[in-house]
Amino acid sequence: MAGVAVAVVTAAVVAGLLLAFVSFAPAADPTSATPDEKLQRCREERHRLDLMLLDVTRDSRCRLCPAGWRWWRRRCYFFSPGLQENRRWNESAEFCRRHDGRLAVIEDSAEMDFLQGVMSTFSRFPFLWVGLTDAQQEGRWLWGDGTDVQHYMPVTVDWDADHRDCADLRGGGSLFAADCEAYGPWVCKKES
Numbered sequence: 453m454a455g456v457a458v459a460v461v462t463a464a465v466v467a468g469l470l471l472a473f474v475s476f477a478p479a480a481d482p483t484s485a486t487p488d489e490k491l492q493r494c495r496e497e498r499h500r501l502d503l504m505l506l507d508v509t510r511d512s513r514c515r516l517c518p519a520g521w522r523w524w525r526r527r528c529y530f531f532s533p534g535l536q537e538n539r540r541w542n543e544s545a546e547f548c549r550r551h552d553g554r555l556a557v558i559e560d561s562a563e564m565d566f567l568q569g570v571m572s573t574f575s576r577f578p579f580l581w582v583g584l585t586d587a588q589q590e591g592r593w594l595w596g597d598g599t600d601v602q603h604y605m606p607v608t609v610d611w612d613a614d615h616r617d618c619a620d621l622r623g624g625g626s627l628f629a630a631d632c633e634a635y636g637p638w639v640c641k642k643e644s
């Protein structure tokens with residue numbers, strides 16, 4: 453099912469690329485475009501195709517993610533604020549596991565930007581539980597995949613203290629140590 457969807461999307465993108473290439477070629481005089489202009493045109497084209505891909509995957513007939521999950525860069529994300537239900541960190545993690553995912557591990561700044569972009573669409577900017585904890589050893593923050601907090605990118609966790617072992621994500625990409633027993637919304641991530 454997902455394989456078919458991926459194939460359809462891939463075909464759509466390839467077709468789009470070919471079409472763009474064919475319709476571009478005669479219009480642009482290759483001798484007059486500087487490398488910068490060509491690069492710029494490629495960027496614009498890429499942006500257009502990204503948007504197209506986003507549109508295609510939003511179509512329910514061609515969905516890469518379960519209903520209620522958002523597709524981004526080959527992954528599916530679940531943002532709980534729509535549920536109007538808050539959970540402890542461990543219960544949030546349990547929810548993600550039950551849906552074949554886990555609390556989001558943030559792997560680069562583009563992914564951080566994506567998360568921030570979605571968060572900014574909620575009426576109240578939430579904090580979200582993410583897959584980062586120092587419950588095993590105080591001060592040693594680990595992502596849900598067992599990697600060190602600095603493994604993917606430079607990260608600081610503010611307000612760390614003995615009784616605050618779970619990280620929540622807030623605006624501006626900041627991470628705060630919070631009481632794992634606190635109730636809050638969360639974000640899960642899984643492969644599409």
Ligand SMILES: *[C@@H]1O[C@H](CO)[C@@H](O)[C@H](O)[C@H]1NC(C)=O
Nearest residue numbers: 540541542543544546632633
């Ligand atoms: C989460 O933690 C609470 C208290 O710390 C515990 O009672 C509960 O059973 C845990 N739930 C899960 C799903 O692990």
